[in-house]
Amino acid sequence: MYFGLSEDQEFFKDNVSKFLQDHAPLDIIKKIIEDDEHDLKNNIKNGLVNLGINSLLIPEEYGGLGLDLLFATAVSQSLGENIAPFSFLSSYVMAPIALINGGNTEQKEKYLKGILENKYKFGVGFSESISARNDFGFIFKDNKINGKSIFVLDADDVSHLLLADENGVIGVVDTSDKNIEIIKLTTVDKTRSYSEVIFKNASIDVLENSITDIEPLKKSIDAGRIILAADSLGASEALIRKAVAYSKERKQFGRAIGSFQAVKHMCAEMASDLEPCYSLVWHAAHCFDNIPDESRLMACHAKSHVSEVSKVISKKATEVHGGMGFTDLMGIHYWFKRIGVNRQNLGSPETIREEAAKIQNL
Amino acid sequence: MNLNYGPEYKNFKKEVISFCKKWEGVHFVDEAKSPLTPITKVGGKKITRTEWQSILIKEGYFARSIPKEYGGYGGESDVIKNRIIATEFSNHGVPSPMSGQGIDMLVPTLLELGTEQQKKQYIEKTLLGEIIWCQGYSEPNAGSDLASLQTKGELVDGNWVINGQKIWTSTAQYSQMMFCLVRTEPEAKKHAGISYLLIPMETPGIEIRPLVDMTLKAGFNEVFFTNVTIPEANIVGKRGEGWAVANATLTHERGSLTNPNATMNRVNSLINIMKKETINGKKLIDIPVYRDKLMTLQAKVMAFQSNSLRVLSAKLNPGQDVKMAGMIQKYYGTELRHELEGFAVDVMGEIGTLYESSPHLRDKGSWQFLYMYYLGLIIGGGTSQIQKNIIAERGLGMPREPKVQEV
C-alpha cells in the first residue's frame, strides 16, 4: 500500500514547475495579459508541449503516453501553483477522455492523433449540460448545430470545440466553420480564456457512443472537476507559501509579523484546511482510474471541497500581505482570481453538492 | 498510488469477519468506565471487559506488537491489520478493545522508557483493564503552559513525598494508578526540574474531588496530594527527565483523539435520521440548506479519511514526508467532529436538545452529548490555539513569540 504520488509523477510535476518558474514568472504572465504578447504565450505553450503535456492521457495505441488521471492531476497542481497561462483542462484532459469514451474508431483515430501531433486543440462547452441557462442552449440535428453556448472553456486559438447538449450528447465543431462566432468573455481570471459561441447551422461531428450513453460526458466532467480541484490546490499551496515567506520578512512593531499570533494562526488554519485536500484530490483521481464505483462522488466532493477551502485561503493569504496583498504589484490577486473562476467552472460548489446527494440517492 | 493491502490481508480480513460474526451482539456485564466506550447491542453473549480483552489479545486483535512476556500478543506491528480490525469491528458492531490513557499513553511510554520491573508489573494488567490509569499533568496554574507545574516531590529516606494539586484529571475516580508530572528539582530550569512518577491512587494523602463537566456525564476531577509517599523506584526515566518522558506520551495521546472512520460512521447515522424525520411534512434530507451542509461535511470527512490513509502510508513507506498531514490531525479532527455533532443537533432542532433520559431522545441523546464532549477534546490534550502555534512554528517555520521576561 502506498498513498501518494509516485516518483515519476513527482518528477514530471517538478519539471513542469521548473519550466514555468524559468519561463513564466509573474512579470512574463503580466506582459502576456496586459500587452497581449502572443509570442510569449506561444513559447510557454510550446515548452509545455515539448515536455509531453499533450500526450499524457492519449492511449499508447494512438501513440500517446497512456498515463492515468492521477498523473494529469499532479501536472495540474503545478499549473495552478504557477498560474500558468495555458489551457490544459480542455485539450489535454476533458477532450481526450470524452473522445476515448465517446468516439468511434474513426473519430478516435482522427482527433486523438491530432491532439498528439499538436495539430488540434479543443475548447469545451459543457455548461448547458451542467447548469443550463434560460437564454442559452443549442440543438444538434442532422449533423448541424444551432443555438448558443456560454462559458466555453479555453476556446481561444483552438481548432475544435467539444459541445454537449442537455441530453449529454457530445459533438465536435471545427472552428474554421464560417457558421460559428466566438465571442470572448472577460472574467477576473486573465490567465485562461472563456467564450460565448453562437452556432448558425454549423456542421457537427457527433461522437457516436455518446448518443446512447451518458458516461462519456460524465467521465469527462468528473475528470475535469478533479483537474480543476488540483489547479486550485496548487494555487492555494503557492498562496500559503507566499504568505508565510512574507510574514517572516515584513516587520512591524519591531518584529516580524509572522511572530504575531493572529498572523500565525491564519497561516496555521490555511495549512490545516489545505493539507487534507492533497489526499482528497489524489484519492479522487485514483478512484477515477481504478475504482469506478466510488469515482463520481469523490470527484464531486474533491471539486466542491477544494473550492471552499481555496476560497478562504485566497482571502486569508491576501490579508497576511496587508495593503501589499491588494496591489497589482505583488500580484496575489492572480491566484485569488484563478481560484475564483475554477470554483464556478463545471459547476459551483452548491450545484455539485446537489449532484453528490443525488448520486447517493439522497 | 496503490491502495491494495496485498493478498495476505484478504485472508486476515476473512478471519476477522468470521470472528466478528461469532461475537456479534456481545455485551458487557460490568459498567463502562468511559462515556465513549462503544454502546453494544442488547442480547447476545455476556462477558466482562477483562475477559473480552484477553480474548482479543489471544487472537492478536489487540496489543499485537506488545511482547508476550508483558502480556501482549507478541507479533509484528502491522498498521494495516490494525486498520482492518478497527473497520470490521465497527462494521459488525462488535465492541472495540478498551482504550484510555493507560493503554494509549502509559503502555507505549513504559515500553520505550520503563524499567524491566515496571514493564512486568504494569503492562499486562493495564492491557487487561485490571489497572485503569489517569494522567496527572494539568494543575490550576499549569494548563497550556504545562511546564510551569508546581506539585512538589521530595526524596525523603528512599521515598518520594508529594504535595500539591492536579486538576481536570479524567477518570481519576475510577483509577488504580496515576502517571504524574511532579517538580522534583526546584533549582533547575522550568523544563528540567520535572520527573515522571507512578502513583497508586490508594496511597494515603490523596484526595479526589470529582469535578462535574458540561456533559454532566464524563466527569474529571481535582486531585489533592498531602504528604503522599511512594517508593523511589516509581519513577520513569531519570530525575528531571519527566518533560521528555511526558512528550513521548503526548504524541500518542494526540494521535488517539480523533478517528476519521468513526466520524464517517456518524455522518451515516445522521443521514439515517435525516431520511426518517420530517418537519412540516418535508423530510430533513430534502430541505436544501441541510442537504447542502450535510454534503459539505461529508466531503470534509472524506478529505480527513484520505489524509489519514496518507499518514498510514508513511508508516509503511519510510521516507514519505507527511509531517504536516500528521500535525494537523488533532486540531482538524476534533473541530470537525464537534461541527458535525453540532450540525446534527441543528438539523433536529428542539428535539436535538433533549438530554439524559428525556422522552423522544434520538440515538440515546448521543448527538448533544458528543457535541459537548468534543468541545472538551478541542480544549484537552493541547487546545486548538496551541495546536495552531505548533503547526505554524514547527510545521511552517514561523517565528516564535518573543519571550516575556519571566518573573
Ligand SMILES: Cc1cc2nc3c(=O)[nH]c(=O)nc-3n(C[C@H](O)[C@H](O)[C@H](O)COP(=O)(O)OP(=O)(O)OC[C@H]3O[C@@H](n4cnc5c(N)ncnc54)[C@H](O)[C@@H]3O)c2cc1C
Ligand atoms: C475533557 C478534558 C479532559 C482533560 N483530561 C485531562 C487529564 O486527564 N489529565 C490532565 O492532566 N489534564 C487534562 N485536561 C486538561 C487539559 O490538558 C487543559 O485543560 C488544556 O491543556 C488547557 O489548559 P487550561 O485549561 O489551563 O487552559 P489555559 O491554558 O488557561 O487556556 C485558556 C485559553 O487560552 C489559550 N491559550 C493559552 N496559552 C496560549 C498560547 N500560548 N497561545 C494562544 N492561546 C493560548 C487557550 O488556547 C485557551 O483558549 C483535560 C481537559 C479537558 C477539557
